[in-house]
Structures are given as structure tokens and as C-alpha cells.
Amino acid sequence: MKLLSLAVLALLAACPKSGDKKPADPAPRKDAGSAQTLAPVDDGGTVVPQLPPAPPVPRTPAGLPALPSTPELASITPEAVVLGELLFHDARLSTTGKLACASCHDPARGYSGQVDQTAAGKANLRRTPTLVNLAWVNAFGWDGRYPTLVALVSAHVPGQLGQTLDAALPALLELPLYKAHFARVGGDAKTAAIQALSAFVLTRYEGDSYWDSVEQTARSPRPGVTPDRIIAGYLVFAGKGQCAGCHPPPLYTDGGFHRVLLDPRGDPGRGFVDKAQTGAFRTPTLRGAMLRPSLFHTGAANSVPAAIAHYAGSVKTPGLDPALPAIALTPDDQTNLAVFLNVLSKLRPVPTKPALP
Ligand code: HEC
Ligand code: HEC
Numbered sequence: 402m403k404l405l406s407l408a409v410l411a412l413l414a415a416c417p418k419s420g421d422k423k424p425a426d427p428a429p430r431k432d433a434g435s436a437q438t439l440a441p442v443d444d445g446g447t448v449v450p451q452l453p454p455a456p457p458v459p460r461t462p463a464g465l466p467a468l469p470s471t472p473e474l475a476s477i478t479p480e481a482v483v484l485g486e487l488l489f490h491d492a493r494l495s496t497t498g499k500l501a502c503a504s505c506h507d508p509a510r511g512y513s514g515q516v517d518q519t520a521a522g523k524a525n526l527r528r529t530p531t532l533v534n535l536a537w538v539n540a541f542g543w544d545g546r547y548p549t550l551v552a553l554v555s556a557h558v559p560g561q562l563g564q565t566l567d568a569a570l571p572a573l574l575e576l577p578l579y580k581a582h583f584a585r586v587g588g589d590a591k592t593a594a595i596q597a598l599s600a601f602v603l604t605r606y607e608g609d610s611y612w613d614s615v616e617q618t619a620r621s622p623r624p625g626v627t628p629d630r631i632i633a634g635y636l637v638f639a640g641k642g643q644c645a646g647c648h649p650p651p652l653y654t655d656g657g658f659h660r661v662l663l664d665p666r667g668d669p670g671r672g673f674v675d676k677a678q679t680g681a682f683r684t685p686t687l688r689g690a691m692l693r694p695s696l697f698h699t700g701a702a703n704s705v706p707a708a709i710a711h712y713a714g715s716v717k718t719p720g721l722d723p724a725l726p727a728i729a730l731t732p733d734d735q736t737n738l739a740v741f742l743n744v745l746s747k748l749r750p751v752p753t754k755p756a757l758p
Contacts, residue, residue: 449581455479459604461536462747464613466651468536473549477600481593484582485601488594490754493573495520496563502598505529505561508752511692512605516700520563526668528700531693533607534686537652543682543698544670545658550599558595566591578758607689611744634741637734642712643726644687644738653687653745659722662711664699680720691746706739 458479461468468474488494492501497520505517506529514529527543535541540548547553559565570590573579586593615631639645647655658671658681672679682698690696695703702708713730715721730738 449584450577452578452581452585455483458482459606462606462608464608464610464616464651465534465606466537473551473599474536474603476596477603478586480582480585481597481600482604484586484593485597485599486755487579487582487757488598489601491573491757494558494562494564494566494569500562502561503754506532507694508754509692510694511607511689511746513693515695519561525561526666527698528695530685530698531607531689532602533605533689534652534654535605536603538656538683540656540683544673545683546674550603551595554595554598554602566594570594573758576758582758607686607747610688610747612741615744630737630740631744634737634739637730637738638741641726641728642730642734642738643724644712646724647684647722648687654684656684658683659724660720661722661725662697662699662701662715663718663720666699668698670698681722687742687745689746691743705742706735709735709738709742 456479458477459482489502489506492499492504494501500520505514506512507514512532516524516527517529518524530543535550540546541550541553547556558569562569574583574590583590583593586597588596612631612635615628637644638648647657647659647661649655658678660670660678660680660682664670664680669679671681671683690705690708696705696708697711702711709730712726713735715725716727716729718725
């Protein structure tokens, strides 16, 4: 009898309790993009794994405008997005083998970062910006000097990762899975890699926030239904804070260049392209801002409330954009603004890393 109950106890201990939460699985995802699930096919002597079908190209979430009709966006294929995701996470593209696009543009932080170090061990001049909602951007980089994403990525890879794609790709192409991915997208490997990285980046969207769902109610307020602090924050944003002038909905950026802080290092920013706009930088989208570990091109603020405090304190600072708020924001205004910006970021599970070939 005693033995039996001991055995039952041991059995129970071995079974997971129904209330136990399984800890998040740190292992990379095995899915359509990266796993070799089907039988290999013979490709004239070398065995090339057959890839499962690529999932459809991500669709734009609620709250965002229709996609612009550009050739770059129109040419995005599901297969290129899958390959782009792998390359984006692959540190073997860098000279050190330790730095990937995702190391700086952290998917868990809205694809943004801090003032990060390049593969050569040099601190970047500027903070790693977010990569969300770039489909609507037509001048890339903080100073907007690149007219297309392909142009930016071509220059960016050697600058950040320490080597060109010509140098990095041959080793990857020796791996059968990568070989299959490159064969599936077609064309020469370097062009394919740049287009795949661009396709992955251009399909990172930030939308469908809690604010998008309350916005309708906010426009026709119903007493007791509207979350008051959020609405109050929106009213500061669109009213006396004058934020919406440069960060207009629905993208919460005007795509323009402004001088909203003085850079102690004298980085000319847009001045590289147009002398008259020295000190100005491209307005970032505020969708997803809460996820970023640091803000502004210098990384001068480490949170959204700190960025708001910057605006509250920069009233009538000489040399800044005349469109900045002319009235100081009260502590209550600042809190409400932060509440509003908080619900403009979608809460979502941390994106998992794909299993690399
Ligand atoms: C060492 C950190 C680092 C790495 C690695 C890195 N980036 Fe960046 N990225 C930056 C910084 C810093 C900028 C801003 C550059 C500027 O404007 O001066 C940037 C800018 C960008 C932009 C422009 C965003 C915009 O708003 O216009 C894109 C797109 C981009 N990176 C994609 C990539 C891709 C793809 C990779 C991998 C091939 C990559 N980055 C690797 C730091 C990094
Ligand atoms: C004159 C145009 C302008 C106005 C007005 C303005 N912004 Fe900005 N905002 C910008 C620009 C440009 C940047 C990037 C500046 C830089 O880094 O040098 C920025 C950056 C930010 C950032 C950091 C985003 C990031 O990813 O780095 C936040 C947060 C922000 N603004 C919030 C606000 C709020 C809140 C208001 C209203 C109080 C406001 N902005 C008013 C143009 C403006």
C-alpha cells in the first residue's frame, strides 16, 4: 500500500501539472522558412534540400495607410522575405562572425538599438534606428541620403558588418539549405541577398495598436467609454504639444527633416544632402517608440518619457525648429502624452529567431 502510493506520487511528480506555465522556448523556430522538412532532390550530382513553401508576404496591419505603389514594394516575393529573414539574423555575414543585422536592429526592441559598435569595434556615429514602417519612406538613413533601400543596404553591409557580400556569401552558399534558398529566389547571389534583406526590412510593420482600436471612440467621445488619460494624451499630442505637426497620424511621421535637438558633436545630418538643413534629421515614426531602448539620433533619451521631457524643456531654445511647441508642457501633460504613446505601440510576443541553415 505504502509502496503503491509512493509510486503514484513519483508518477504525479513526473507529470507536468496542468497549472504549470511552460517557460518560453529559447530554441530557434523550425518553420517554413528554415527547416529542411522534405526529401532532398538531386540537382545534377549535388543534393539540394527541397524547401517547404514560403508563407505569404506579411500584410499591413490595421491603422496603417495603403502601401505606396513603388517597383521596390511590388517586386517583393514570399521567398525573398524568407531568405531575407535568415540573412538578417546571420552573424556569418560579419568579419567577426558575431554581428548580425539583428544584433543592432533588435527584433525584440522594435528593430532598433542604441549607439552600437560595428564589426570593426567602432562606435557608430548615430543610434541604430527602428526598421518598422519603412515601406512609406523614400529617403533612407537618419539624413535621408539613400533614395532606395537597396542603395542603403549595399553601402551599409560593409560599413557595419566589416565585409562586402561578395566576401561573405561564398561560405554561406556552400551550405545546401542556403543554396536552395538562393536557387529559389534566382539571379546572382549578391543581388538576391540585397533584395532579400530589403524585402524582409520593408515588410516589418508596426500598427494594430490599442490606440487604433480606441481612435474611433475618441473621435466621437462617449462618456464612460473612452479611456480618459489616453484621450487627454492624444489631445496634448494634437493640440498644445504640437507633436502631430511633425508626427501626423496614421504613420506618426511627416517623413521630413527637422532640428529638434542640438547635437553636441555637430553632426550635420541632413546638411550632408542640403546645406540649408544642417542639424536636421528624419522624423522617426512614433508607432512602436515604447519598444526602443534609446531615442533620438544621438541616443540622448533612454525612454519615451525622457524624450517627452526633452520637448517640454526645449521651449524657445535658439536654433531649433520653429515648429516645436511654444508652450511648456505641464508634468500632467507629459504623463498623458506618455500614456498615449504607450498605447500606440502594439504589445506582442517577442519575435523568435529563425533556425539558420
Ligand atoms: C553595428 C550596428 C548595425 C548593424 C550590424 C546594422 N545596422 Fe542598420 N543601421 C545602423 C545605424 C547606426 C543606422 C543609421 C545610419 C545613419 O543614418 O547614419 C542604420 C540604418 C539602417 C537602415 C535605415 C533605416 C532608416 O530609417 O532609414 C536600414 C534599412 C538598416 N540599417 C538595415 C540594416 C540591415 C539590413 C543590416 C544587416 C545587413 C543592418 N542594418 C546592420 C546600425 C546597424
Ligand atoms: C518640428 C518637428 C517635430 C515636432 C514638433 C515634434 N517632433 Fe518628435 N521628432 C522630430 C524629429 C526630426 C525627431 C528625430 C530628431 C533627432 O533624432 O535628431 C523626433 C524624435 C522624436 C522621438 C524619438 C523617436 C526615435 O525613435 O528616436 C520621440 C519619442 C518624439 N519625437 C516625440 C515627440 C513628441 C511627444 C512631440 C510633441 C511634444 C514631438 N515629438 C514634436 C520632429 C518633431
